[in-house]
Amino acid sequence: MNVGYARVNAEYVRINKGSEVRKTETAVFAVTGSRSFHKLELSKALLRFVEFDFTYFWEQCIEAGRNARKTGRISQNLKNMAMNALVKCHPYVEACAATEFADVVLDCIIAYICHSEGIGLEELWARCISPKSLYEKAIFNRVSEYKTGRGINQWINIVRMQEYARSKIKFVYECDSNIMLRPEDYRTRSEYFDLAFSVAANETGCPMDKLPSVKMYTPSSVPDAVFMMGRMSKNIYRRLSDVLGSAEMWEEKALNDHNRDQTALDAFSYVKDMPRPGENDMRFALEAVMELPDTVYVPDSFKALIDLEFTLMQQKGIYLSKCPRCGRFFVRDLDEKSPYCNRVNSSGMTCAEQINEELGIIAMKNGEAPKTEEKAPETAPETVPEETEEKLPEEHTESEHTDEQEMSPEPTYEPVPEEEHHEPIMIPKELEKRCQRVYNMLYKRIGTLMTEKEFREWSGYLSDTKRDIRDGEAEISQMEEFLDYWETAVRKQSRKRRHKGEPDTAAQPETDVYHESHGENGLSSMFDEAVKAAEDKEDSGISPAGTESAPEERSFKPFNPPKYSTVLEAMMDGKYKSDELLSDAPLDKAVDDSDITVNGRKITLPNWEKITRE
Amino acid sequence: MDFINEAAAVSGLADEIVKGGVCLFNAVKYIYSIAEESFYTVSIKDAFKIVLNNITDTDSLTALGLRIDSESCGEMLGEEYEKVLPLMVYSLAVRIPVLKNLRGASGPMTDDQLYKVYNAVMAKGAENYKEAVTESFMEIKYLVRKGKRLPPYNADWFKTYIYTNVPSLAEINNKNMFLLGFADVLFAMFYSCLEENLFEKIKEYSADDFGDSIEI
Numbered sequence: 120m121n122v123g124y125a126r127v128n129a130e131y132v133r134i135n136k137g138s139e140v141r142k143t144e145t146a147v148f149a150v151t152g153s154r155s156f157h158k159l160e161l162s163k164a165l166l167r168f169v170e171f172d173f174t175y176f177w178e179q180c181i182e183a184g185r186n187a188r189k190t191g192r193i194s195q196n197l198k199n200m201a202m203n204a205l206v207k208c209h210p211y212v213e214a215c216a217a218t219e220f221a222d223v224v225l226d227c228i229i230a231y232i233c234h235s236e237g238i239g240l241e242e243l244w245a246r247c248i249s250p251k252s253l254y255e256k257a258i259f260n261r262v263s264e265y266k267t268g269r270g271i272n273q274w275i276n277i278v279r280m281q282e283y284a285r286s287k288i289k290f291v292y293e294c295d296s297n298i299m300l301r302p303e304d305y306r307t308r309s310e311y312f313d314l315a316f317s318v319a320a321n322e323t324g325c326p327m328d329k330l331p332s333v334k335m336y337t338p339s340s341v342p343d344a345v346f347m348m349g350r351m352s353k354n355i356y357r358r359l360s361d362v363l364g365s366a367e368m369w370e371e372k373a374l375n376d377h378n379r380d381q382t383a384l385d386a387f388s389y390v391k392d393m394p395r396p397g398e399n400d401m402r403f404a405l406e407a408v409m410e411l412p413d414t415v416y417v418p419d420s421f422k423a424l425i426d427l428e429f430t431l432m433q434q435k436g437i438y439l440s441k442c443p444r445c446g447r448f449f450v451r452d453l454d455e456k457s458p459y460c461n462r463v464n465s466s467g468m469t470c471a472e473q474i475n476e477e478l479g480i481i482a483m484k485n486g487e488a489p490k491t492e493e494k495a496p497e498t499a500p501e502t503v504p505e506e507t508e509e510k511l512p513e514e515h516t517e518s519e520h521t522d523e524q525e526m527s528p529e530p531t532y533e534p535v536p537e538e539e540h541h542e543p544i545m546i547p548k549e550l551e552k553r554c555q556r557v558y559n560m561l562y563k564r565i566g567t568l569m570t571e572k573e574f575r576e577w578s579g580y581l582s583d584t585k586r587d588i589r590d591g592e593a594e595i596s597q598m599e600e601f602l603d604y605w606e607t608a609v610r611k612q613s614r615k616r617r618h619k620g621e622p623d624t625a626a627q628p629e630t631d632v633y634h635e636s637h638g639e640n641g642l643s644s645m646f647d648e649a650v651k652a653a654e655d656k657e658d659s660g661i662s663p664a665g666t667e668s669a670p671e672e673r674s675f676k677p678f679n680p681p682k683y684s685t686v687l688e689a690m691m692d693g694k695y696k697s698d699e700l701l702s703d704a705p706l707d708k709a710v711d712d713s714d715i716t717v718n719g720r721k722i723t724l725p726n727w728e729k730i731t732r733e
Numbered sequence: 734m735d736f737i738n739e740a741a742a743v744s745g746l747a748d749e750i751v752k753g754g755v756c757l758f759n760a761v762k763y764i765y766s767i768a769e770e771s772f773y774t775v776s777i778k779d780a781f782k783i784v785l786n787n788i789t790d791t792d793s794l795t796a797l798g799l800r801i802d803s804e805s806c807g808e809m810l811g812e813e814y815e816k817v818l819p820l821m822v823y824s825l826a827v828r829i830p831v832l833k834n835l836r837g838a839s840g841p842m843t844d845d846q847l848y849k850v851y852n853a854v855m856a857k858g859a860e861n862y863k864e865a866v867t868e869s870f871m872e873i874k875y876l877v878r879k880g881k882r883l884p885p886y887n888a889d890w891f892k893t894y895i896y897t898n899v900p901s902l903a904e905i906n907n908k909n910m911f912l913l914g915f916a917d918v919l920f921a922m923f924y925s926c927l928e929e930n931l932f933e934k935i936k937e938y939s940a941d942d943f944g945d946s947i948e949i
Contacts, residue, residue, distance in 0.1 A: 248786040248793070256793075263796035267774045 144435040147412050148424070150214045154346060156412075157214040162437045162450050164210050165428050169285045170447065171208040173278065176201055180227035180274075187228075191252035198224045205277075211424045212277065219273065219421075225261050226274040232258075240265060280421050287312055287429060288448055292439040297458030299440060299451060306433055313426070331423035336415040338408070351407050354400060362389050444470040546588055550598060554581060557602050560609050568612050577605075734846065735839040735940040742938035743846065747853035749934050750829070752789035753927045754822030754859070759791040759801065760784040760923070761817075764915055766805035768908040771798060777915060784919070785926045808901040808909075817894065819860035824890060825927065826854040827866065830874035831883065835932050837941030844874070865894040886924035888916040 146159040179201035187193040201224045206213040212220055233243055240262050250256035264270035291308045294300065320330060338344060345352045356363065366389050374382060396404070418424040432438070440451035442460035449460035459471040466473060558578065565574050584601060587593035736742040764784075767775050775797050783793045803810060829851045833841045842850075851870055867890060876883055892913055895902045902909050936943045 245782070248783060250793070259793065260796040263779075264798075266776070266779060267771070267798050269774075269798050 144431065144437065146416065146428075146431060148210075148214070148416055148418065149347075150211065150418065151218055153214055153218070154343060155214075157210050159210050159424070159428065161428055161432050161435060162439065165284060165288070165425070165432070166439070166448055166450075167207075168209040168425075169281060169288055171281065173205070173208070173281075176204040177227060177231075179204055180224050181231060183224055184228035184231065187254040190254075192254050193225065193228075193257060201227075208277070208281075209421075211418070211421050215421075220277075222261055222270070223273040223277070225257055226272040229258060229261060230272060230274055276421070280425065283422065284425050287425075288439060291429070292448060293441050297440065297443050299438060299453045299455065302433070302436070302438075302453070305438055309429060309433060331418070331420040331426070333419070333423045333427045334417040336417060337413075338411040338415055341415050341417065348407060348411070351404055354396075354403070358396065359390060359393060442470050444474060546585060546595070546598075550595065550602075553602055554585070554598070557605050557609075561605065564609065564612065568609065734835075734837050734842045734935070736846075736938050737940050738938070739846065742935070743849045743853055745938060746832070746850045746931060746934055747857060749789065749931055750825050750850075750854050750927075751822055751857045751859070753923075753930070754818065754825050756784070756787070756789050756791050757825075757920070757923050758818045758821050760794065760919065761912070761916065762801045762806050762809050763791060763794040763799045764919065765809060765908070765912050766799050766801060768911040769805040775799065781919065781922065785922055788923070788926050788930050808899075811899065811901065813898045814895075814902065816860075816862045816898070817891065819858055820862050820865050820890070820894065822854060822857070822859035823861045824866045824868070824886070825924070826851055826859045827868045827870045828873055828883075828886065828924070828928075829854070829870065830877045831928060832931060832935060833877050835935055837936075837939050837943060839939075839941050842935070847874070863894070863898065866890045885921055888920040891916055891920065 144161040147156045183197035206216050244262040247255045247259035250259050290312045439448045441448050443458050459474050461469045463469055565571050584598050764780050787793050829847050
């Protein structure tokens with residue numbers, strides 16, 4: 120019987136080099152085909168899953184497929200290696216490794232064959248209809264399961280589930296500014312997301328009652344309670360053996376909404392006169408019960424558990440935020456002012472430490488006492504609704520510049536006299552759209568028209584100007600002038616690239632000129648120094664803070680099966696034979712074909728016999 | 734026709750025919766079980782494809798989730814229905830003279846060779862129980878020798894046998910009507926594939942070089 124148990128516990132775990140202690144909540148659950156407890160660390164499991172890189176698993180699967188083609192069967196060792204790489208992605212996958220995900224390696228191989236051969240499942244099935252090896256038979260059986268609705272491609276399911284979790288995290292927790300919203304805002308976003316799913320499901324005719332769901336039980340009422348609480352159950356049986364020994368066996372018949380109560384009460388009739396047990400038995404029961412979870416959740420699918428984690432996180436006051444430096448989500452307290460995460464990155468420091476160090480360098484250059492980033496971002500909760508209205512496409516927007524503006528040394532900041540204070544101005548929607556358009560254009564040109572650092576600088580300036588306009592401290596014409604300039608720059612670059620057929624570097628000096636000429640308006644000299652300091656650091660061979668890789672790249676290495684934009688893509692790039700897993704070539708001349716070298720590793724291409732049939 | 738080893742050829746061909754009969758017998762059961770609980774999940778076309786691509790082995794049908802047990806095809810577990818197996822093998826055995834249509838450099842199979850194959854099949858348990866199969870070895874042999882068109886292999890004898898000997902399958906219900914419907918198609922297609930298979934087997938056993946073409 121399939122049972123899932125979960126309980127929520129409060130635990131204290133050390134995070135980030137032991138410098139900080141954060142409270143984490145855990146849940147314990149069990150799933151179909153397993154009578155074991157599985158721990159679900161709220162937020163940690165989710166974050167690990169959305170950031171999980173499946174490349175290694177994928178490579179292992181391809182290796183297993185290649186080997187199976189040679190030997191005629193999937194090597195259990197290779198399969199186990201691949202599974203070991205996969206199960207780390209989420210506790211649910213680990214819990215269902217022997218059941219739901221038992222064939223995920225084969226699923227992955229099937230997905231690969233279909234993709235690389237450009238064939239559908241139907242064709243693959245037809246090719247394997249007269250299997251000549253256990254490997255082909257396994258493929259045939261698995262595809263037959265897909266065809267008859269007894270199974271799905273779990274590999275594709277996992278990848279899609281990751282995409283779902285990412286989307287939901289982004290929808291619920293990503294903010295245009297690096298501020299924490301109110302709990303009710305997060306809850307509303309979450310509910311909105313779920314409702315949108317329900318609307319889509321309803322409109323497309325999905326049977327709503329059959330969609331993923333979680334059941335909640337007490338330990339003694341779960342379907343497998345008799346086995347999960349075996350010792351207590353035996354004691355009870357011993358007491359009731361006389362009555363139960365002569366009981367009539369239940370006749371198998373369809374249980375439905377009408378006879379469910381009747382059936383349950385028929386069973387109850389055998390225990391209705393049971394007296395409370397003695398003190399010893401009760402003490403024994405107490406001990407057993409105290410070891411069990413208070414609440415038991417039974418997810419009927421992966422999505423159900425992902426959704427449950429979101430729900431429990433919010434119930435327990437766990438909220439996520441996106442680190443503006445590394446672009447990864449992390450757990451952030453509502454009253455936490457620093458938007459930077461405490462994860463150790465490739466530099467050996469956390470993002471928070473890096474920003475502090477960077478600010479320290481700048482302050483020392485200016486002959487000031489080092490500042491800490493905790494002082495930097497501070498946004499009043501009242502500003503939340505206004506901030507959330509603004510939709511900028513990427514995360515490098517207002518918030519970053521807010522931080523950087525706060526860093527500006529005093530001398531460069533000229534306070535506006537009170538008498539010059541203007542009434543707040545609403546930015547027209549057309550202008551907002553134009554901002555976004557220019558933003559997108561420049562974002563696409565990172566690396567050609569400007570560097571990533573310059574883009575961040577630029578986006579900071581843009582959002583700062585917008586804020587100034589709203590506060591009445593800048594005019595719309597300034598913004599228009601700014602946008603005009605950059606639209607012209609983009610056009611120029613496009614024209615030059617068209618003519619020369621190569622990336623235009625001429626735009627680069629213009630950027631600097633612009634910065635110089637507009638420096639007093641918005642871009643603080645301190646920020647320029649920060650950039651310079653970072654560049655100096657780069658020259659000295661130390662990776663500057665936040666420049667290890669683009670935040671988006673680092674946060675989620677996108678793994679998109681139809682495109683295979685991973686290491687494997689390189690493997691397949693002209694060298695990797697697409698028909699390697701089901702090829703036409705005879706088996707005996709496999710080794711002689713051609714060898715390829717992938718990442719310094721020599722791979723001998725086998726020639727596998729293609730299955731044909733008439 | 735000259736065989737590399739005539740005894741092995743006779744035995745191999747007889748085996749192939751018996752296996753074909755058993756496969757057809759099981760295939761009918763498997764496909765019949767679709768009507769029990771897989772009517773909307775299993776495509777009968779897929780089942781046919783599997784059967785016709787695995788003429789001597791129906792195990793692959795289990796990949797579709799089909800099973801032969803008292804729940805899914807209890808009506809076929811009776812003693813009377815079990816007699817269908819020797820009948821099926823017999824119905825295939827009487828068509829052995831058709832193998833004469835394959836001609837090698839040393840000529841087609843001789844009457845003696847064909848008869849030996851027939852006897853070997855009969856020795857393996859083929860039986861015309863209650864004379865259910867109306868065709869006979871001699872009749873088919875005559876038609877082949879005269880170059881006349883053979884009547885297509887069909888399920889008429891099977892249906893007649895069921896109507897008269899297996900009441901549980903003769904009853905008019907959805908499941909039984911499904912059986913009678915697919916049997917007609919399956920038998921004809923199955924025989925066509927089996928015949929092709931047998932020709933291939935003969936070429937394997939023959940001492941003649943057939944190249945890529947088959948002379949019929």
